[in-house]
Amino acid sequence: MQKHWDNPREHGMPGEARVPGGFRIGTVDVKPATVLAPMVGVTDTVFRRFIRNASLFTSAGPETPVSPNAGGLAGSVEDTVSNRQSGCGLLMTEFTSADGLSRMRESKRKRYLTYYDDEHPISAQLFGSDPRTLADAARIVEDAGFDIVDLNLGCPAKRVVRCNGGSGLLKDLPLIQTIFEQVRAAVTIPFTVKIRMGWNDQNIVCVPLAKMAQESGLCAIALHARTREDGYSGQARWEYIAAVKDAVSIPVIGNGDIRTPEDAAAMVEQTNCDAVMIGRAAPANPWIFRQIAQFTATGRYDKPTEWDRYRMIRAYFEMLLNEIEVEEAAAAAKAQLPGHAAKAQVHREAAGKMKQFAAWFTHGVPGGAALRRDIFEAKSGARILEAVDCFFEGRMKENTIVDVPGLNDEIEESCPVG
Numbered sequence: 001m002q003k004h005w006d007n008p009r010e011h012g013m014p015g016e017a018r019v020p021g022g023f024r025i026g027t028v029d030v031k032p033a034t035v036l037a038p039m040v041g042v043t044d045t046v047f048r049r050f051i052r053n054a055s056l057f058t059s060a061g062p063e064t065p066v067s068p069n070a071g072g073l074a075g076s077v078e079d080t081v082s083n084r085q086s087g088c089g090l091l092m093t094e095f096t097s098a099d100g101l102s103r104m105r106e107s108k109r110k111r112y113l114t115y116y117d118d119e120h121p122i123s124a125q126l127f128g129s130d131p132r133t134l135a136d137a138a139r140i141v142e143d144a145g146f147d148i149v150d151l152n153l154g155c156p157a158k159r160v161v162r163c164n165g166g167s168g169l170l171k172d173l174p175l176i177q178t179i180f181e182q183v184r185a186a187v188t189i190p191f192t193v194k195i196r197m198g199w200n201d202q203n204i205v206c207v208p209l210a211k212m213a214q215e216s217g218l219c220a221i222a223l224h225a226r227t228r229e230d231g232y233s234g235q236a237r238w239e240y241i242a243a244v245k246d247a248v249s250i251p252v253i254g255n256g257d258i259r260t261p262e263d264a265a266a267m268v269e270q271t272n273c274d275a276v277m278i279g280r281a282a283p284a285n286p287w288i289f290r291q292i293a294q295f296t297a298t299g300r301y302d303k304p305t306e307w308d309r310y311r312m313i314r315a316y317f318e319m320l321l322n323e324i325e326v327e328e329a330a331a332a333a334k335a336q337l338p339g340h341a342a343k344a345q346v347h348r349e350a351a352g353k354m355k356q357f358a359a360w361f362t363h364g365v366p367g368g369a370a371l372r373r374d375i376f377e378a379k380s381g382a383r384i385l386e387a388v389d390c391f392f393e394g395r396m397k398e399n400t401i402v403d404v405p406g407l408n409d410e411i412e413e414s415c416p417v418g
Contacts, residue, residue, distance in 0.1 A: 015336045017269030018296040019261075019276055023251050026190030026219035028121050028147050030089040030275065032296065034264070034289050035222070035253055037279030038092040038125040038152070038194070041356070045114050046323045047283075048091045050316050052118065053292075054286035055087035063246065087289035089275070091122045095166075097126030097402065099136035113144045113314035118383065123192065125156060129164040129178045142187045148219075149187060151179065153195040153209075156228045165226035170199045180216035188348045190219040191412035194255070194277075197240050200229035209250070212243045222253035222277050232280075242271040253277050261288070261295035283360035286312060306365065310392045317354055321381050326352075354384045367395070 022031035036043060036051055083206070096112050115122050124141040126149065128134045141149045153176065155166030162168070169176055182192050193213055198204040210221050223244050225236040236256025245252045254273035258264050259281045267276055281288050287308075291301035304312070358375040362368035373389035 007293060017219055019264050019292050020274065021296070022250040023274045025090075025148060025192060025251060028190055030121060030260045032087065032089045033275035034088055034292055035090040035275055035277040035291075036088055036092055036282060037255060037277045038150070038358055039094050040094045040155075042051075042283060043092060043094050045116060046316070046320050048093075048119055048122070049116060050319055051088055051282060051286055051289065052091070053288040054312065062396040075280055082392045087291070087293035089121075090148075091119050092150065093122070093124045095125045095127045095155060096137075098126045098134045099130065102139055103132050109144075113141070113146075115146075118264045121147040123150045125150040125152050125194070127152040127160060127165040129175070129179075134179055136185045138191070142189050142263040146189065148192055150191045151183065151191070151193045153193055154224050156196070156231050161228070167196050167199065170196065170205055170209075170228060171203065172242055173212065176209065178179060178214065180213060180218060184217045190224065191217070192220040193218055194222040194224070196224050197237065200227050203227075204240070206240055206244055207224065214248045214250050216399070218250065218405070219370050220251040220253060220274075221248070222255055225256040236349055238267055238271050238318070240275050241267070245272050245274075250273065255279065261292045261301050264292050265295065283357060285365045302342070306395065309361070310388070313388055314317055314372070314385065316357065316361065317381070317385055320353055351378065351381050351384060354381060367391075
């Protein structure tokens with residue numbers, strides 16, 4: 001199954017349409033109308049908070065300082081058209097197995113349902129095929145304080161489909177209706193669903209499925225405009241997002257092939273969708289939500305400098321290390337593990353996650369292949385941070401990065417001489 005974009009869509013300048021300043025999912029206000037897509041192995045609490053930080057902006061002008069973790073860009077965005085604090089309106093968790101969630105101990109659930117107060121509004125996504133189990137898992141999500149519960153009917157992964165989960169359910173609309181009804185009856189928080197167009201081109205079900213969702217009391221529907229058979233290849237067919245929007249009155253969230261603010265505006269213009277959802281573009285360009293907010297307000301947006309990328313890479317890696325240290329310290333205390341054993345586990349997990357994100361985060365950095373190689377060869381989180389610092393110190397010495405007060409000192413503290 002291809003994971004890259006092919007047949008890229010080229011847009012001219014969009015017309016008057018822009019991403020809306022907000023929309024409402026049941027009782028939950030989402031401002032602006034942008035959603036971070038649920039991505040397995042990606043949208044954990046660290047990445048979600050990182051995206052929120054990277055999306056921060058001020059309305060005072062482009063020279064106004066922002067949070068250090070935000071990477072240095074500050075946009076001039078009017079409060080009337082966008083969220084004052086963040087360009088990302090709604091965060092979503094990685095999808096979680098309803099069966100696993102309902103069976104596991106409460107203490108273990110916290111690992112999968114961890115979030116922080118600054119992540120609201122936040123939606124927890126579930127997958128599964130048993131209506132009663134999904135209803136039980138939805139109650140757990142509601143009790144955990146999530147704002148929204150979402151059902152995954154779009155994942156094309158074979159291991160999920162084999163269990164009749166994700167997009168595998170698209171071949172059984174009567175079972176989906178039973179799931180909708182039982183989950184809706186189980187919780188009071190807004191209930192939404194993310195779907196694909198259908199199993200394949202001979203089985204396009206997005207319009208009748210959207211109508212069924214509305215009739216069953218769901219509060220919004222997100223459509224990734226590809227079939228399960230498409231996987232992630234080919235061009236997303238936005239005309240199906242428009243067809244779903246024409247068929248229902250509940251909010252419709254468009255998903256598929258949004259790589260730039262112009263893409264987001266073009267999707268709204270062509271489909272009249274209520275919001276846009278961004279997945280694979282976010283790891284490569286964590287500023288995309290802020291850029292959409294800027295483009296919405298001003299018709300322009302800032303692009304990250306190499307300095308911004310350095311701050312972004314380092315900020316994420318530090319957040320990841322800090323979060324894993326907290327988790328492992330708690331686990332070590334509970335299991336009475338030796339301190340060195342817990343620390344070793346911290347470094348293994350952090351290093352693995354850093355390597356996973358290295359290719360995305362160094363996209364567009366000149367000479368980034370050398371940095372990726374150093375990251376992949378590093379044995380610990382600390383060594384990975386050192387590699388990042390040394391790489392950008394070298395770029396500084398080549399006079400390819402504008403000198404920023406304090407940057408040299410910050411880099412040299414962690415990059416050994418020679």
